[in-house]
Amino acid sequence: MSNIVVVYHSGYGHTQRMAQSVAQGAGAQLLAIDADGNLPEGGWAQLAAAEAIVFGAPTYMGAPSWQFKKFADASSKPWFAQTWKDKLFAGFTNSAGVQGDKQVTLDYFYHLAMQHSGIWVGLGMLPSNTKAAQRNDANWMGAYSGAMAQTPSDASVAEMLPGDLETARQFGERVASTARRLTK
Known part of the structure; x- marks a missing residue:
């Protein structure tokens, strides 16, 4: 099994629950x-x-939240030494809005990974975009570069949608599968 770490910030617990789903799929360690x-x-x-x-x-x-940006800025030490070079990277995010500019956050993660000379792993999942698609289907958000979730601002952590959590879990599986192939 590959050594995968999910490093995340969660303001209200929703992103933490998503991180747990990614980690479950990847067999990863959580790092808050x-x-x-x-x-x-x-x-x-x-x-x-x-x-x-x-x-x-x-x-x-x-x-991304300012707490994540502070972490990203602090990663200039491993960047300077290129200690994360050739590692696999991936990312996920959640917001209250259906669109909510989540792609900007995923792009931020991608560019941070590229600064570290990393290799990016995208979602690798077709969107649920047929007339029969339901909000609880995996990848209902139609993401490609990473996993996205949407949780209404007045929803509790327990009310997160199963389709978003399943997308996160399958995304974790993809990261782990890619890591196994590339680290043989």
Whole structure:
């Protein structure tokens, strides 16, 4: 099994639940960015040892949360030493709006991965875009570059839609499958 780390920030618990689904599919370790934008003790070493890093954050005001951005800025130390070079990277996000500019957050993750000389893993799943498609189908959001979810602003964590969580789980499986193929 590959060493995969899901590093994420969650403001209200929704992104954490999505991170758990990605980690379940990938057989990955979770690494939470705290409310101050910091990793726990040993977090940087955990990322250095990973073969794949999956970024996750809510989309606030058209971009990742400031806590995730603080983590990204702090990653200039591994960037300078190129310690994440050739690792696999992927990303996911959640917002209250159906569109909500989530693609901007995924693009941010992609560019961060490219700054680190990484290899990006996209969603690899066709969208549910037929007339018969339902909101709880996997990839109802129609994403390609990473996993997206939408949770109404007044919905609890328990009310997250099963289709979004299934998309996240299958995305985790894809990251793990890609890691196994490339690290043989």
